Amino acid sequence: MQLKRLVAIAIIAISIYNCKEDNSAEEAYKKEIAEVVEKEKILEFGFDIDQYIIKRDTIKKGDSFGEILERNNIGYPKIFQIAEKARDTFDIRRLQIGKPYTLLFPKENKEDSIQQPNTFIYQPSIEEYVVINMKDSIHAYKSKKPISYIEKTATGVIENNISLTLEEKGLSQVLANKMADDIYAWTIDFRRLQPGDRFKVIYTDKYIDDTIYAGVHNVKAAYFEHNGDSLYAFQFETDSVRGIKDYFNENAKNLRRAFLKMPVKFGRLSSRYNLKRRIAYYGYKIRPHKGTDFAAAVGTPIMATANGTVIESTRRGGNGKYVKIRHNDTYTTQYLHMSRQAVKKGQFVKQGDVIGYVGMTGNTGGPHVCYRFWKNGKQVDPFKQKLPEAKPISDSLKIKFLEHIAPIKMQLDNIHFFEGSIEDDENPTITEDLTTDIQ
Numbered sequence: 001m002q003l004k005r006l007v008a009i010a011i012i013a014i015s016i017y018n019c020k021e022d023n024s025a026e027e028a029y030k031k032e033i034a035e036v037v038e039k040e041k042i043l044e045f046g047f048d049i050d051q052y053i054i055k056r057d058t059i060k061k062g063d064s065f066g067e068i069l070e071r072n073n074i075g076y077p078k079i080f081q082i083a084e085k086a087r088d089t090f091d092i093r094r095l096q097i098g099k100p101y102t103l104l105f106p107k108e109n110k111e112d113s114i115q116q117p118n119t120f121i122y123q124p125s126i127e128e129y130v131v132i133n134m135k136d137s138i139h140a141y142k143s144k145k146p147i148s149y150i151e152k153t154a155t156g157v158i159e160n161n162i163s164l165t166l167e168e169k170g171l172s173q174v175l176a177n178k179m180a181d182d183i184y185a186w187t188i189d190f191r192r193l194q195p196g197d198r199f200k201v202i203y204t205d206k207y208i209d210d211t212i213y214a215g216v217h218n219v220k221a222a223y224f225e226h227n228g229d230s231l232y233a234f235q236f237e238t239d240s241v242r243g244i245k246d247y248f249n250e251n252a253k254n255l256r257r258a259f260l261k262m263p264v265k266f267g268r269l270s271s272r273y274n275l276k277r278r279i280a281y282y283g284y285k286i287r288p289h290k291g292t293d294f295a296a297a298v299g300t301p302i303m304a305t306a307n308g309t310v311i312e313s314t315r316r317g318g319n320g321k322y323v324k325i326r327h328n329d330t331y332t333t334q335y336l337h338m339s340r341q342a343v344k345k346g347q348f349v350k351q352g353d354v355i356g357y358v359g360m361t362g363n364t365g366g367p368h369v370c371y372r373f374w375k376n377g378k379q380v381d382p383f384k385q386k387l388p389e390a391k392p393i394s395d396s397l398k399i400k401f402l403e404h405i406a407p408i409k410m411q412l413d414n415i416h417f418f419e420g421s422i423e424d425d426e427n428p429t430i431t432e433d434l435t436t437d438i439q
């Protein structure tokens, strides 16, 4: 909890930096783009909007496809025909309350004729839509709104007393979480951030249809000053087949450790590995505990602590439902008492992937995950291990990596920190950075 709070404070101080020198050229460029756009048709869902009368609504309780069309002057034999022909693409019974739909009425209809829509568009999510074309050749198809990614930069200075009113502008809570959980989880203790610690970050925001903000998509690079140390982080894909991307410092050193400390994000260490444990239930005889227990609510996601292959996902005796993952020749981990597993034998999992959920199956007095850590076939105490660093970058990739990060590092170094606190500034100017469409 403490961690999240501090991160939240850090992010409030964010200022999105604008490089002033290049503005005139940038403005001219934007104007050019705007002029071109004006001449183009305005398309929505791939239709030239000017050609139609548009009726937008959402599915209400009790609505059905048939009733909606009936209200709009389409009769039953035709509704049946439409439903039949659209069936392979879209089952009209699956309309959900609250989802938007759009009806397109052709403009060329004569004044005295009854207005009938010729297209029905349903949006099951903000990205997807289904078009049911109801003209002579009835057909249906699914499509997606175009997605764009805008690259942005931001800086932040850790302060203690920042008014909460700015929190509303902090659309970047996700950004803070990414830095704390994904990038610097092994190198910076976010509970020990100091006032004056500061960071820069280059990230991409996701937009649907160029207008709908869909959150922070990815962090490309970051820089953090903490305790007098400067920590660079550059994202780089080391395995395109499995889609493994890691963060490395400027010398190609992986910032990630091979293992997470715990298999649950929020859990309490309830029983450590202890070979001499005595418990009352067994008459105070020695009952070694070769696992490490983390108590958490039933249903809490359990994560793979390292990349590996699932070698068991089953239910057996006192272990209850469990998953066992082989990481390499040396290490294997096992996760017991799940309410259910989320992976199958043979599946490759990445560090942090959800492999199951906390439960009470097998011998257990309460909901927890018993985490078992195997080294060379023997169960050991994970807290007493000097855990290996994550796989280093290969020599051949290292050259590629250094080439890849050179311009990004220069970009990071040229981002200036926002000086002074936002709180003291009467008119904080928060300007968007030069935007680059990368897709």
Ligand SMILES: [Zn+2]
Residues within 6 Å of the ligand: 271, 289, 291, 292, 293, 369, 370, 371
């Ligand atoms: Zn245990």
